Amino acid sequence: MGLLNNIFGSKTPKEEVKSNVNWIPLTSLAQLEDVKKTSNSETIAIFKHSTRCGISRMVIKQFEKNITEELKDFKVYYLDLLNYRELSNEVGYTFQVQHQSPQLLVIKNQEAIAYTSHYDITQIDLSKF
Template sequence: MDWREITTLEEWNDMLARSSEREQVILKHSTTCPVSANALQEYENYLKGSPNQGADYTLVKVIESRPVSNRIAEDLNVKHESPQMIVIKDKAKYWTASHWAVTKAHIAAVLD
């Protein structure tokens, strides 16, 4: 299973609306940070296994798509961190983890 990248506020609004029907999982990723590179690898390792099929998986690059990253923090009332994983249900934050807490095992424990 793959993730998709969102880069526009319209894509974010669509994703937030879809969270009423399916869990939405976002990884906020910094392309300049080694900790974030590790989190991205953990995310991809989770998706290569047997990920929860009832969720959609998304990536937001926090530097390249800063307006989207900022809006996510505002709309969900979540302090911006990077790397940061956020699970959204019913247009609200359900779970979040950041930095070294973004691991395949931690993701699986929450989603599976």
């Protein structure tokens, strides 16, 4: 029955994985100004995610798994690229980072001090920031 459950699905509900990521939706240009100001006192991150991209879906799941309890207060802004294309372009312009998807930018003192994209996002260690 295990094979049939794998193919057709099991009636047993899957256990929901709790995320330690402190997701904050990034939805406006005014909010981006707040992000810049906040970065003067603490390091933050912006995760640019494409909801239609399979790679982006896999990377965001792995990213969430990699965030430990000690990083639960680290602010990570979530930017939906498809719904906020203009904002995504402004993020790239503001922090002088060429657009890629998915992409993670680490911001400190209004500058991108680190950025990466695609599967390399899963390798970044936010605890060093």
